[in-house]
Amino acid sequence: MAAPKHRAELKPWARERLRGIQNLLFPSYLADFSGLCEEGIRRDVEQSIRHGFVSTHCATEAGLTFDEAKRFVEIVADAAKGRILVSTTAMFDTLDRNVEFLKHAEKVGCDLALVGYPPSYYPPSPDDVERATLQMLEAAQVGFILYPSFKYNFARFSAGGFPLDVLERLARHQRVVAVLCAITEPAYVSECFERCAEHALVQCPWERWFPLAVTRYGQQWAGPGAYEIFQSPDEPRLVNYFRQLLDGQRDEAMESFWRLTPARLLFEKQFMPTQMLGTYHWPQQKYYQWLTGGNGGYTRQPVMRMQQHEMDEARSAVRALGIVPPDNDYEFFVGRVQYAQGKRPW
Secondary structure: OOOOOOHHHHHHHHHHHOOEEEEEEOOOEOOOOOOEOHHHHHHHHHHHHHOOOOEEEEOOOOOOOHHHHHHHHHHHHHHHOOOOEEEEEEOOOOHHHHHHHHHHHHHHOOOEEEEOOOOOOOOOOHHHHHHHHHHHHOOOOOEEEEOOOHHHOOOOOOOOOOOHHHHHHHHOOOOEEEEEOOOOOHHHHHHHHHHHOOOOEEEOOOHHHHHHHHHHHOOOEEEEEOHHHHOOOOOOHHHHHHHHHHOOOHHHHHHHHHHOHHHHHHHHHHOHHHHHHOOOOHHHHHHHHHHOOOOOOOOOOOOOOOOHHHHHHHHHHHHHOOOOOOOOHHHHHHOHHHHHOOOOOO
């Protein structure tokens, strides 16, 4: 069931539907980067469904033009066909662009939208942050996800990284269905749950937090993330681990958690250092997905480079989970679909 069109129904709808793990879905490009590889994007939607994710989140920050970002979410929503919730990010160069994109996301069938702020956005006060956010919340009839993060440079308003009073007031808005707390300070995470969970679904996306957040605070969804590093479609280990926690099977869940250790340690070593950079190593996360059946393929510049030792470490981690990864890294750099079609950029 798609997101309801009446704002008063959004919060109950989310509490019913948003239960489980949400992955990230990245754009795939043609081998020469001249445009989107639609077949590769559709492949990754199918993979997301096979993995058992409840929702997939379109990463619009990975080298897309504004028009391509619009087309990207349109392809994903069409491919999903209601079989998986579709979310996207509004974090473009201006607030006006964010508003325009949110209207488009609703039009093409996105269910959820994560609220972000332009890199150049430098509000004079917390009240300005609240006003700008409200402008975005009124742009579309979707379920909105608030995203407190250090990356916005709001620490001058709050030592925690995002003003909690503003966050709590925004969480009461009828179109806000969730809060993705991406701040690593435990006290801030605790405050998010204590102050906002009555009004919206609060979550932190790190698998090591799930036993505490689910059993003590009632977290019922997690993401988005490149969680494919933890599982394969045939053995959805992370999805099962989270489901066991939701079902009150704590002993079984903790057994599952410790089995994830090789992938957890690799993920924390490679991914977590990018937390404070304001962006992420998109190809690295696409590589995780390629190892378990995703399309793969590099993203456009500006972009971080993959190093062979990183790829070898990731491959070893999934092998330790009992997953047999592919061994042709050349295919990853081109993307499965383009590689199978004989396309070579060099």
